[in-house]
Amino acid sequence: MDNSRIVIGDGALDCASIARAARADVTIAIAPKGVVRARAAWETARAIAAERPVYGRTTGVGANRVVDVEWADADAHGLRLLRSHAAGAGPLAAPEIARAMLTVRANQIAAGGSGVDPGVLAALADVLNLGLVPPVPVYGAIGTGDLTALASTALCLLGERSWLGGPDLGLARGPGFRLRSADALAFISSNAATLGEAALAIADLRMLLAASTVVAALSLFAVRGSEEPYAPAVHDACPHPGQRETAATVRTLLAFDRAEPVRIQDPYGYRAFPQVHGPALEAARYAEEVVTREVNAASENPLIDVAGGAVWHNGNFHTAYVGLALDAARAALFQTMALSAARLGTLAEPGFTGLYPFLAATEASSGIMILEYVAHSALADVRRLATPAGLGNAVLSRGVEEHAGFSTQAARATTDALAAYRIGLGCELLAAVRALRMQGRAPGGGALRAAYDTTDAVLDPGVEDRPLDGDIAAAADALPRLARLLP
Secondary structure, three states: OOOOOEEEOOOOOOOHHHHHHHHOOEEEEEOOHHHHHHHHHHHHHHHOOOOOOOOOOEEOOOHHHHEEEEHHHHHHHHHHHHHHHHOOEEEOHHHHHHHHHHHHHHHHOOOOOOOOOOOHHHHHHHHOOOOOOOOOOEOOOOOOOOHHHHHHHHHHHHHOOOOEEEOOOEEEEEOOOOOOHHHHHHHHHHHHHHHHHHHHHHHHHHHHHHHHHHHHHHHHHOOOOOOOOHHHHHHHHHOOHHHHHHHHHHHOOOOOOOOOOOOOOOOOOOOHHHHHHHHHHHHHHHHHHHHHHHHHHOOOOOEEEEEEEEOOOOOOOOOOHHHHHHHHHHHHHHHHHHHHHHHHHHHHHHHHHHOOHHOOHHHOOOOOOHHHHHHHHHHHHHHHOOOHHHOOOEEEEOOOEEEEEEEEEHHHHHHHHHHHHHHHHHHHHHHHHHHHHHHHHOOOOOHHHHHHEEEHOOOOOOOOOOOOOHHHHHHHHHHHHOOOOOO
């Protein structure tokens, strides 16, 4: 596989590929069959719009859907639509989110349901390959279409707005494309920005959940915990897939270090880890399935049906599946992070480590005391962000659009929750490695020993009281490398 090149429009885009397109130095190419599909949809849309009303092409939008566009006004109508909808507000979204949006929208157009001129595909690929992004304010979408973000993108294509580019994100002139007036609504009627951010969040979630299992195993080893809760018989008796996967991974990680436990039962952070972490794995997997399905779908309104020679006005723009999947993932993430914070508490206890309180240099020193405060501060944010975005609602456009899924807010909350989770997990990793250093112990081999060595190499070996902010950052930065140690 060529990791330096990503092909858009072949129906196989996934969250990991979107993350690479948004974050890595890769070349974006458009699959020829995607261009063929887009062209067929474009020609079908033009033919049908000449014979019957088509929303957004021959009519106004929203509550103005009942207003026909006069023939003499057709060329100006689309441009007015783009200008009026390019009205987001607040700080700009991160460049990687804007790049993910461009990747997703190109893939959707190549699916052949939008009817947008296929020439825009090459322009979007050029923008991505040049490292340019449109200015995309964070406020403006509610989960039923990223209208403001994509209208701003369209104005950049038209040359009315400048792209952001270069290492300092200065203004830049870049590739343009003259979107036809009739294609204006078709281009912006998409949840590409929401799906792009969701894809990035899911890629990060899968990575952090993998790292979490490695960190939990290090903590279990540091407190000389019991492996009984991970025995196959336990999980065959209650065979949830994520639970069984978690237990099997921990068994593999500890395969080089079989030892008698020092307690008949450990706290929940160790004893119930498979049962709590398993749901997070399953929630992340489901969210990935939903987002992957969406980014490869022709979820357009109206949908151009080339095979049937028809246009279908529909509700595929509504991303309820995405929002609810992300809401569930954040709820599960909070549960597993709560156990991480609990394990951190045991690492501060002499009864679990055989060391001074807080893994300190002396009995009166503070050691890692502050890590619990940091971890619980991060945990409080994850708890706050776990509130389901799908519980909200909005009635818009004179009442004709009466339900918002708020998947956009669910994606943003997931991004923010993961940033906090990463800090909390870094605190546990820092404490586990420090405990093992002070005990003079290290895992016997395999991936767990590699995880210990990887983290040990980037952490300050000193145990005297000193600022630990740099250590937290280093431990958090090591998490992706720990995740890659798992098969």
